[in-house]
Amino acid sequence: MLEINNLSVTYNSNKNKVKALGPVSMEIKEGEIYAIIGPSGCGKSTLLNVLSGIIQNYEGKVLLNNEVLNPKRHSIGFIPQNFGLFPWKTVEKNYMLSLDIKKKAIDRNIADRIDYVLDKLNIQSLKDRYPNELSGGQKQRVSIARSFIMNPDLLLMDEPFSALDALTREEAQELFIGLWNQYKITTLFVTHSIEEAIFMGKKIVIISHCPGTIVKTIDNPLFNTEDLREKEDYLKLSSYLRGIIKKGWTL
Ligand SMILES: Nc1ncnc2c1ncn2[C@@H]1O[C@H](COP(=O)(O)OP(=O)(O)OP(=O)(O)O)[C@@H](O)[C@H]1O
Secondary structure (H helix, E strand, C coil): CEEEEEEEEEEEECCEEEEEEEEEEEEECCCCEEEEECCCCCCHHHHHHHHCCCCCCCEEEEEECCEECCCCCCCEEEECCCCCCCCCCCHHHHHCHHHHHCCCCCCHHHHHHHHHHHHHHCCHHHCCCCHHHCCHHHHHHHHHHHHHHHCCCEEEEECCCCCCCHHHHHHHHHHHHHHHHHHCCCEEEEECCHHHHHHHCCEEEEECCCCECEEEEEECCCCCCCCHHHCHHHHHHHHHHHHHHHHHCCC
């Protein structure tokens, strides 16, 4: 479980203090997936940087599985907007990265998991290629494979599908949720898209303008709904969220 308690971040910029985030409190139970949606500059990247351990200078408490969050002790996966693949490594080296770093022996369980993930994402045939020999959608699938093979304590995603065209994006979202339903990795992702938040967020957290605080947290009744985009309730929920966002984001 991830517990964020009164988290605030202030940057020191040219002798000025810029409060970027907070106070923010939330609890993400094990096996849940949260969508964070907020206006540009509200502190979403700042929040992800705290959770990935890049920012260590913050106020408040962040606990993962009852211990102070520490990237050296916890395993934290990250899918950035630009897929985060190493261009000099093959697809196979990229998706095996976390296991290679930890020098982890590949037992039967891990081998089955790798086969399953590669099969679901249909990237078996790409393993000897380099990232510059892949389409955007294929790069995205390799990045997703790496996270599910890593099986982290916490998975963070920063607008993971924003670089893809609409159809490839929907396909990638569906593949991701299919695997997520199988492995239920505790996940927090940031998005600008109401549609993505409804499709992929079990809970949806709406953040205010900078410094970002929580305007509202919504239990998403449409999470995991098939053919979501054709449902009438989807339009209703979208316009409800849009209303909250309009109010919450007004300066
Ligand atoms: N290193 C820094 N020094 C000073 N201020 C910063 C620094 N990094 C970010 N900020 C400020 O902190 C606030 C939050 O920035 P952050 O990048 O977290 O927002 P964001 O929600 O991720 O934005 P976007 O959606 O546009 O990527 C902004 O007002 C930004 O200008």
